[in-house]
Amino acid sequence: xxxxxxxxxxxxxxxxxxxxxxxxxxNIGMECFGDNxxxxxxxxxxxxxxxxxxxxxxxxxxxxxxxVAVGLPQDQREVFLKKxxxxxxxxxxxxxxxxxxxxxxxxxxxxx
Amino acid sequence: xxxxxxxxxxGLSNEExxxxxxxxxxxIHCGVTGAPQSFVNAYFSEPGGPETGSGELxxxxxxxxxxxxxxxxxxxxxxxxxxxxxHFVAEVLDCPAEKVAVVTNDIPASWCMEGGIVxxxxxxxxxxxxxxxxxxxxxxxx
Numbered sequence: 001x002x003x004x005x006x007x008x009x010x011x012x013x014x015x016x017x018x019x020x021x022x023x024x025x026x027n028i029g030m031e032c033f034g035d036n037x038x039x040x041x042x043x044x045x046x047x048x049x050x051x052x053x054x055x056x057x058x059x060x061x062x063x064x065x066x067x068v069a070v071g072l073p074q075d076q077r078e079v080f081l082k083k084x085x086x087x088x089x090x091x092x093x094x095x096x097x098x099x100x101x102x103x104x105x106x107x108x109x110x111x112x
Numbered sequence: 113x114x115x116x117x118x119x120x121x122x123g124l125s126n127e128e129x130x131x132x133x134x135x136x137x138x139x140i141h142c143g144v145t146g147a148p149q150s151f152v153n154a155y156f157s158e159p160g161g162p163e164t165g166s167g168e169l170x171x172x173x174x175x176x177x178x179x180x181x182x183x184x185x186x187x188x189x190x191x192x193x194x195x196x197x198x199h200f201v202a203e204v205l206d207c208p209a210e211k212v213a214v215v216t217n218d219i220p221a222s223w224c225m226e227g228g229i230v231x232x233x234x235x236x237x238x239x240x241x242x243x244x245x246x247x248x249x250x251x252x253x254x
Contacts (some may be wrong), residue, residue, distance in 0.1 A: 050127040051156040053134035055149045074222055081225035096228030103223050
């Protein structure tokens with residue numbers, strides 16, 4: 001089961017930066033939740049051209065989802081959300097509006 | 113937020129049809145919830161495709177729409193979204209409405225970050241303030 005599921009747009013910056021993003025996510029998981037980076041699994045959903053829209057226009061948005069412990073304190077959740085949003089912006093040069101991060105209590109509702 | 117993930121049977125939709133559905137998702141979602149359009153996401157996939165993220169189609173269905181929206185919308189709001197979208201997708205795909213499934217899944221706003229901020233709950237003073245502040249580039253939706 002994936003620890004993270006990342007939805008990205010085919011051929012865009014995040015798609016071309018998967019290795020750096022994966023490394024960053026593993027580090028964030030270790031810092032925030034004590035994850036073992038070597039055991040962290042990341043799934044990628046690559047949205048084909050013509051299959052992704054934001055506000056009715058071709059999408060440039062990435063969505064990063066992660067399962068966290070049920071009842072995780074909000075301050076810890078916000079640190080994770082912020083670190084992940086910052087990572088995406090630094091690696092892909094996207095804006096904050098182009099990355100959505102979600103930290104779900106318990107299993108992700110949609111798995112790959 | 114919101115994110116509408118739609119799985120359509122392979123070969124049943126083209127880009128023009130998907131764009132029409134994406135536009136209608138924006139219209140329906142924003143019309144029902146009063147949310148601005150900026151962050152309404154619509155992603156499509158086909159069963160078994162490399163990008164599949166919304167699972168396989170339920171038996172007897174040709175399209176499944178899975179909407180992740182902020183918790184706090186009323187049951188009536190969600191029922192309206194489901195009904196309107198079901199009928200529109202069926203119309204675009206030229207199939208009976210019974211062949212289309214639409215489900216919603218709530219996520220607490222505080223579990224999400226978009227635009228670099230933790231999203232406010234729908235209908236709160238914090239949301240109203242955020243909408244006012246961010247009208248030019250979009251406020252949290254979903």
